[in-house]
Amino acid sequence: MRKAPRQQRSRVTVDAIVEAATRVLARRGWARFTTNEIAAVAGVSVGSLYQYFPDKLAIAEAIRQRHLDEVLAALNGSDADVDASAPLSRRVERFVDGVIAAHSVDQALHRVLVDEVPLAARSTYPEFEAEYQRRYRALVVESGGPGDGADADIAARMLSSAVEGAVHAAARRGDLDAPAMRTELLRLVLAYLGDRQRTD
């Protein structure tokens, strides 16, 4: 951000801009994400927009930041109260529900952010990914199986990418909240983790 909003009024303006930009980005995609439309939707002049953001990408970055925060919150939501002593299946259920909830936040926006918007030099996306990966790794470690770090990393990557693929595809089809989808996803995760245990 070019300039921190100091007054109450400015903070409202910045919020309006990000809010409007989010809608424009989700609806139109990155190619039609134009500053003039953002300003118009926000009920603000282009000039004001450039008062707070150095360029288009910076706005997208702000959107990404806000979205990833929400995604992490959704992920945490169903994860929070898991008893460490609960059986693995219970733990996995919570985890999968969290992932599904996280992807329900704003699917259109998510897709655009992931697939179209170029990564800014100073994006926080890698941090998010690391955090995301950490959770998968924790699940893998908890589930037992070949324990050394490298193996767990590999398994975490396999699992996370497979689950992401499944969830994204479901979101594209509009299937994200179908019970059958949840059942099969649970089966997939548990089968994989169980197999790793057995290899031990």
Next chain:
Amino acid sequence: MRKAPRQQRSRVTVDAIVEAATRVLARRGWARFTTNEIAAVAGVSVGSLYQYFPDKLAIAEAIRQRHLDEVLAALNGSDADVDASAPLSRRVERFVDGVIAAHSVDQALHRVLVDEVPLAARSTYPEFEAEYQRRYRALVVESGGPGDGADADIAARMLSSAVEGAVHAAARRGDLDAPAMRTELLRLVLAYLGDRQRTD
């Protein structure tokens, strides 16, 4: 295509255009896929480009067509000689190898084609997807487990989207040919299919 190239000379031109366009699309993405750059890279004038393609999208469509053909060829390559009586693990191995080979074709291009290029009205992409899905379904059915059609469809979708996710992520990381990656992918698929069998 607007016009069929008749002379030898023009066939060369059309090839040069598609070749150049493929490089531009893979490198720059759809947003920077400009006809002028394509022409420049192909060492040809814009006019020549429009002599054979009615618009930008038609070029992308030609690229997509060519790419999907190559992908299917790669998929078929390792699948061809599988003995029907071979054990499931053998069958899955072949299948996974085919998928990995298919995604090794031109990963950057593949991502852009799948995520960014808008589907032209006459695209053959849906056909390709159906064919792709069919193979997964065949694998699911062969592996036994709850047999009725709807269940198999759901499982095929889960499996294909998970495998796609895993393979795409690996491609992004440059891991596609790491043996560990193959091992884990096999484990994932076999574990899922095995679990389904057991539920029977």
Next chain:
Amino acid sequence: MRKAPRQQRSRVTVDAIVEAATRVLARRGWARFTTNEIAAVAGVSVGSLYQYFPDKLAIAEAIRQRHLDEVLAALNGSDADVDASAPLSRRVERFVDGVIAAHSVDQALHRVLVDEVPLAARSTYPEFEAEYQRRYRALVVESGGPGDGADADIAARMLSSAVEGAVHAAARRGDLDAPAMRTELLRLVLAYLGDRQRTD
């Protein structure tokens, strides 16, 4: 218009654009009525032009509107003070003077507007033509002769098209203000109207 100019500055810009466009259209004709030249002549960037007009045709439409207003004003000018009780010859004189004045406004522009510029969907030209026709019809009716509506319509069309033809040709030759031209035009109109009276 795409956007209403709010500030003084922008009103000046819009005027400059329409002014310049009028000159370009009159000089070059519709085929060479290019947005870049308009902007250059107006001393403005193309962008400014598109800030206020959605496309080329809209500029032409604005020109047409302005021109037709001026034409009607000229037509009214000499028509205004005609006494209803005046003899027909006096009435016709005024009318013809009005028509000549109307065509003196900007002949080159007029020709291009009438012959070359395609009619926009929302053009007001038909309204203008109707108004124009109405005046001829009034003249025909006043002059007596076969009175029913259809006959008057036909006569009005004949008269208006003949007068228009004569005036346009004179304008093309640069003869529009030659006294002989006015004399003969008067003769033509009076002779025709007189002949219709006698047929009664």
Next chain:
Amino acid sequence: MRKAPRQQRSRVTVDAIVEAATRVLARRGWARFTTNEIAAVAGVSVGSLYQYFPDKLAIAEAIRQRHLDEVLAALNGSDADVDASAPLSRRVERFVDGVIAAHSVDQALHRVLVDEVPLAARSTYPEFEAEYQRRYRALVVESGGPGDGADADIAARMLSSAVEGAVHAAARRGDLDAPAMRTELLRLVLAYLGDRQRTD
């Protein structure tokens, strides 16, 4: 023309080009009168077209030539057998019928040729106009009235431009062959000529 067609074959080619070009010009107008379409419609390559015509305008000029010949022929057709001793009204009738016939030749083409196609440097159009004017002058002179040359010229111009205006307007409306239109046109011409006589 760039080159005179010597062989039989070439003459056929040139005819096919002019024929095709005429259709294209009438249908599409000058703005969409493209050499490639002409060649395609003529079933000939663009190269062949440029073998015989130095540029686009030359083709249009050839079309104009042919069209004006046809117009003169139509004009002559009904004029030919007029007895010099016939009453004026008979003579005018023949004349007007000739003019109407002349404008019935190919109205769409005529309009485009007159309004849109720029005059080539070496166009024969002025010759045609002179010839056309001469006939009107003859009619004026025959009809009596103020006799000296200048007066007759002025009257001929007034008459020709008025008649042209009336006929063109009728053609645009599709009224060219309506009997009422012919009646009124006759009335106009006779009234004007009669009035001139009386002024004598």
Next chain:
DNA sequence: GATGAATGAGTATTCATTCAT
């Protein structure tokens, strides 16, 4: 701080014309 007018480089596409085969 806010506004919105102005800028102009950038993009897709067309079409007259040339020239190697």
Next chain:
DNA sequence: TATGAATGAATACTCATTCAT
């Protein structure tokens, strides 16, 4: 002679960004 492939200048329109008010 005929072909049709190749050329590239020209043209309408968009949109990120700046800056005077």
